Amino acid sequence: MRRATILIIILLSVLPKVLSQENLNIAPFFSSEFFEKNGVSTLTVTGDNLKNTGIATYRSLTVTGNDEGSDQLSQAVKHDGAKAQTREVSYRDGKLYFGFYVLKPRAALNRYLLYLDRNESGERKTTLIYLEGKGDTNKIKKFLNKKDL
Amino acid sequence: MQNETYELIERYFNAETSLEEERKLRKLLAAIPSGDPLANEAKAVMGFSLCAPRKKRMLRITRRTRAWLSTAAAIAIVFTLGFFASNHYGNTPDMIYAYVNGHEITDNNEVMQMMQAELSEMAEASEYVSECIDEEWNAMREAFDQTQQ
Structure with missing residues (x-):
């Protein structure tokens, strides 16, 4: 009886975390309020469109010519990156230039963040990519370097 | 008929009646108007036995059974939620x-x-x-080699 009760308590304490999307600081940037703004573009590709890549969800966000938006995005990425399992980051002039973060898996799916902050034709351009799927880090790196999908 | 009734009553009090005979006696007693002392006595005894509260059939649930039931319930919850989660997360829509x-x-x-x-x-x-890391690493190694010489 006691064992069963403990099992139920564990399930009740763990399942909400599994079933509800773990709140990432970057999540609000993928809401329509943000991505419908000027200078912002977003991509969403899921399911069969990513067949054999080890990725189930591809979401990206690019902010162009909007320093405030880019700074906010950078802050959110740094916060989420701080909780990442592994990270490869590079800073330029005190600013986050590139980041590759392996987040904690959710519902048996691996999650990755890729971030890039650069200047293009005199404009600041920040791109964030969120990947979710069963592929491991090697598979993701192969996907990154794939020329034809 | 009355003789048969008395005979059955006597046999009933002597605990010699069969179930079928008791059923028959009940029917016979129902037909006898009140006033007959022997019949009344028999009615009272049989009426008591008819009206006496039946022993409740208690479903005996032992601790062990309860533990098994709880475990079974917990497993059922896990399977249900697992099924939900696999449906929810397993197949990403296109x-x-x-x-x-x-x-x-x-x-x-x-x-x-x-x-x-x-x-x-x-x-x-x-x-x-990666190239920057390699460059830095090479520079460090060269510097290290120089200090070793």
Whole structure:
């Protein structure tokens, strides 16, 4: 009886975390309020469109010519990156230039963040990519370097 | 008929009646009007036995049974939630779209090209960061070698 009760308590304490999307600081940037703004573009590709890549969800966000938006995005990425399992980051002039973060898996799916902050034709351009799927880090790196999908 | 009744009553009090005879006696007693002392006595005894509260059939649930039931319930919950979770997360629905400056793009090829472009930029940045790390590492190694000489 006691064992069963403990099992139920564990399930009740763990399942909400599994079933509800773990709140990432970057999540609000993928809401329509943000991505419908000027200078912002977003991509969403899921399911069969990513067949054999080890990725189930591809979401990206690019902010162009909007320093405030880019700074906010950078802050959110740094916060989420701080909780990442592994990270490869590079800073330029005190600013986050590139980041590759392996987040904690959710519902048996691996999650990755890729971030890039650069200047293009005199404009600041920040791109964030969120990947979710069963592929491991090697598979993701192969996907990154794939020329034809 | 009355003789038969008395005979059955006597046999009943002597605990010699069969179940069928008792049923018959009940019917016979029902037909006898009140006033007959022997019949009344028999009615009272039989009436008591008819009206006496039946022993409740208690479903005996031992601790062990309860523990098994709880475990079974917990397993059922896990399977139900597992089924829900696998349906919810296992099959990502096919989606492909983009928003650029608030305008929706639904052309699959265009979206895939945009994704490709983003990945290429990320790959370049990743390579650049790797090269920087290599350069730094080489510089460190050279410096280390010099101190060893």
